[in-house]
Amino acid sequence: MFVKVCGLSTPESVQAAVESGADAVGFVLTKSPREVSPNRARDLLVHVPDGVAAVGVFRHETAADAVATAREAGLEWVQLHGTRSPEDVKTVHDAGMKLVRAVTMGAAPDEFAEWGEELLLIDAAVPGSGEAWDYSSVRKLDLGGRQWLLAGGLTPSNVGAAALEAQAWGVDVSSGVESSRGVKDLGLVRAFVRAAKA
Numbered sequence: 001m002f003v004k005v006c007g008l009s010t011p012e013s014v015q016a017a018v019e020s021g022a023d024a025v026g027f028v029l030t031k032s033p034r035e036v037s038p039n040r041a042r043d044l045l046v047h048v049p050d051g052v053a054a055v056g057v058f059r060h061e062t063a064a065d066a067v068a069t070a071r072e073a074g075l076e077w078v079q080l081h082g083t084r085s086p087e088d089v090k091t092v093h094d095a096g097m098k099l100v101r102a103v104t105m106g107a108a109p110d111e112f113a114e115w116g117e118e119l120l121l122i123d124a125a126v127p128g129s130g131e132a133w134d135y136s137s138v139r140k141l142d143l144g145g146r147q148w149l150l151a152g153g154l155t156p157s158n159v160g161a162a163a164l165e166a167q168a169w170g171v172d173v174s175s176g177v178e179s180s181r182g183v184k185d186l187g188l189v190r191a192f193v194r195a196a197k198a
Contacts, residue, residue: 001163002170003196004149005177005189006057007034013184014047020193023170024053026079029069030061033182034174041073055079055100063088067095079121083107086115100149102127105137112141121172124152130175132158135166156191160198171196 005017006026017025025048027041028034036044041056048054055077056070063080070078078092079100092099093116101117106125120143124133132153150168155176163171175181177188 001168001196002147002149003193004053004055004170004172005174005193006055006172007032007174007178007182008044008184009034009036009040009182010184011044011047012186013189014044016184016186016189017193018047018049018052020190021197022052022193024055024077026055026057026172026174027073027075028057029066029073030057030059032059038069038073041075045074053077053098057081063091067092067097070097071095077118081123081127083111089115089117102151105133112143114144114146118147119170120146120148121151122148122166127152129153132162135162135168138166138168154192156188156195159192159196163196 002023004024005022007028008014008025027036045054054075056073056075057079058066059081066078077098081102099117100119100121102121103111104123104125104127122138147169149170149172150166151172154173159171173192177192179185
């Protein structure tokens with residue numbers, strides 16, 4: 001099970017994630033309670049070992065602006081939320097970067113098509129709510145054995161069952177391992193990664 005822990009903003013939270021076995025960590029470089037500056041992300045990057053993907057997360061920015069900011073932060077992965085196009089995938093790849101393309105369960109059917117991204121992230125119909133949803137509904141999509149991450153409302157206590165329900169390749173968490181909005185609970189981070197890997 002591939003595990004990504006998103007919205008990290010302190011050296012301690014990055015270390016808790018990677019030492020527990022997370023495969024990817026996410027730094028939010030867009031307006032959010034979890035936002036960090038490119039310089040801050042670059043500082044946190046020193047705690048990310050080789051073999052763990054470090055992802056810059058963007059929502060409203062163009063693909064080109066996201067690439068420029070990710071490059072400033074020293075990141076090789078970009079995660080794009082919002083309505084996107086195959087051209088955005090090309091922009092990221094032309095820059096020599098890898099892409100996580102995020103879609104919500106309420107998106108148009110063609111947004112679930114294979115556009116060449118490295119990972120597809122499937123979020124709740126209302127992303128950011130932190131509430132659990134019908135994870136089994138993902139099985140109605142034709143994902144054709146692709147590498148994709150389940151997100152939205154996941155916690156250490158429900159991630160195992162949710163991943164099984166959705167038949168997920170991987171999982172992504174942010175608010176589900178926080179003690180308050182934007183503040184990671186190191187114990188919950190470790191528990192989540194352990195539960196997902198189990």
